[in-house]
Amino acid sequence: MYPIAIPYSVPPRLRLDCAATAMKESAMSRTVPPxxxxxxxxxxxxxxxxxxxxxxxxxxxxxxxxxxxxxxxxxxxxxxxxxxxxxxxxxxxxxxxxxxxxxxxxxxxxxxxxxxxxxxxxxxxxxxxxxxxxxxxxxxxxxxxxxxxxxxxxxxxxxxxxxxxxxxxxxxxxxxxxxxxxxxxAGLTAWAALARARLEPGCNVVIIGAGGLGQYGIMIAKARGARVIAVDRDPAKLETARGLGAAVAIPADEHAGAAIRQAGGADVVINFAPSPSAWPMIGEAVNKMADIVTVAMVHEPVPLSMMWLIDGGHRVFGSSVGxxxxxxxxxxxxxxxxxxxxxxxxxxxxxxxxxxxxxxxxxxxxxxxxxxx
CATH class of the missing domain: 3.90.180.10 (Medium-chain alcohol dehydrogenases, catalytic domain)
Incomplete structure (x- = not known):
């Protein structure tokens, strides 16, 4: 008499454990070249x-x-x-x-x-x-x-x-x-700098430097209800700034501070320009109780008057990425x-x-x- 072949049956619990293990291994890794x-x-x-x-x-x-x-x-x-x-x-x-x-x-x-x-x-x-x-x-x-x-x-x-x-x-x-x-x-850095400032709908936000970071800053500030004033040395970037929603575009020259004042002054300044030369313009441009946020990496010192801070009630601080x-x-x-x-x-x-x-x-x-x- 030939022996009867009894098919092997995997216990249900073992089948579940094997399936769970396979799913876990699949969820933990994909094929990656060495x-x-x-x-x-x-x-x-x-x-x-x-x-x-x-x-x-x-x-x-x-x-x-x-x-x-x-x-x-x-x-x-x-x-x-x-x-x-x-x-x-x-x-x-x-x-x-x-x-x-x-x-x-x-x-x-x-x-x-x-x-x-x-x-x-x-x-x-x-x-x-x-x-x-x-x-x-x-x-x-x-x-x-x-x-x-x-x-x-x-x-x-x-x-x-x-x-x-x-x-x-x-x-x-x-x-x-x-x-x-x-x-x-670029976008996150502009977002975080604006998030730390006292930005209110209708306030004047001055964006210094209308390159990649500045362009994000313009759009974010405008979307949050601010009136944006863009400042840059490059006429093409100023034109881009206008297209992105800047209400005013001002060349970054010796007259920029006065031009910003004439346009309403700055309630918030975000500086993306990596140069200490922006500081005199900022000092001339700000309204009382302005926030000045520095983002660009400028290693050189700038002149900061304590009386200017006291009389104006300004806040000056840095912001790093997010x-x-x-x-x-x-x-x-x-x-x-x-x-x-x-x-x-x-x-x-x-x-x-x-x-x-x-x-x-x-x-x-x-x-x-x-x-x-």
Whole structure:
């Protein structure tokens, strides 16, 4: 007699466990190549070179993101050209801090992370200590132990990049990755500066510098009900400012302060011009109790009169990029209020040439790497 073959049946509970394990593994990772292309700066003043390096592996609490786009910022130019006086041991570095991409791998043991395939942003602020007073009170951009993407940590001029799960912010579906990438630094910086100022509907907001950041500032201020006065040396940028909603456009010359006063004076000033020469104009232009927010990185000192502060009741302060909550608020705003900046998509291979174009002043709007090109 031949033995009777009894088909093996997997217990229902074991089948469920196997299915759950397969789903978990699928949710934690996608196929990722062991090597990737990245634009490396080997030393201060060295050009960016696109080379193959190991694809980073996310540790606990980290995500691996496949880049779709990354904006090109003046800060990237400063870092490449060695103008930030970074320690030599930080090189070689991968710059780039306006990245958008999709999560493709989640570090083992990570909790509270977005799902595989979620589109997220990779901004300047990489992470902070999360424990100091600035971090606990919503001012994490002033954390003494913060690290920046493209400085202490490799940035987003690469096919893949790491992102701490606690700093992962989802990009709304209404925002295109190429059009939206500059929002993560240029747009966010303008948004945060205006959010910290006493901006009320109908007040006069003076935007000094009508380049990429200034253009975002013009549109955000106008959308919040302000009357915008744009100031720049470039007639073409002033014309662009008018097209974006500036009520008044004034050349940045020795008469600018008086011209601003004639146009109603400044209740809020946002300075995006990286020059100390803007300060005398500001002093002449402001109304009583004005807010002056400095954003541009100006290392030279400017003359500041204590009596001018006392008599005018002015507030003078700086603003640095934006917090996670600033980013969430701004992206929601941008999803509902399109900000039509002129953005030129470029292929990844042209990353270094793009920085050269910025250096020569040949970019009217923003440049953005499109990794699909």
């Amino acid at each position: 090597r990737m292309k990245a634009a490396l700066c080997d030393a201060p003043g060295a050009p960016l070179e696109i080379r193959e390096i190991d694809t980073p592996e996310p540790a606990r609490g980290e995500l691996l993101v496949e880049l779709e786009s990354c904006g090109v910022c003046h800060s990237d130019l400063h870092l490449r050209d060695g103008q930030e006086n970074l320690p030599a041991d930080l090189y070689p570095i991968v710059v780039g801090h306006e990245g958008i991409g999709r999560v493709v791998r989640i570090g083992e043991g990570t909790t509270g992370a977005p799902l595989i395939g979620t589109r997220v942003g990779l901004p300047w602020l990489y992470d902070t200590c999360l424990a100091c007073k600035p971090c606990r009170t919503g001012w994490e951009t002033y954390c003494a132990d913060q690290t920046a993407r493209g400085v202490e940590r490799h940035g987003a001029f690469a096919e893949y990049a790491l992102l701490p799960a606690s700093f992962a912010i989802e990009i709304p579906d209404a925002i295109d990755p190429v059009q939206g990438a500059p929002l993560l630094c 917090t996670r909550q600033d980013t969430i608020d701004f992206l929601r705003f941008a999803a509902m209020n399109p900000l039509p900046i002129d953005i030129e998509a470029i292929p990844f291979r042209d990353a270094d040439a793009a920085l050269d174009r910025l250096k020569r002043g040949e970019v009217a709007g923003r440049l953005c790497i499109d990794f699909s090109l």
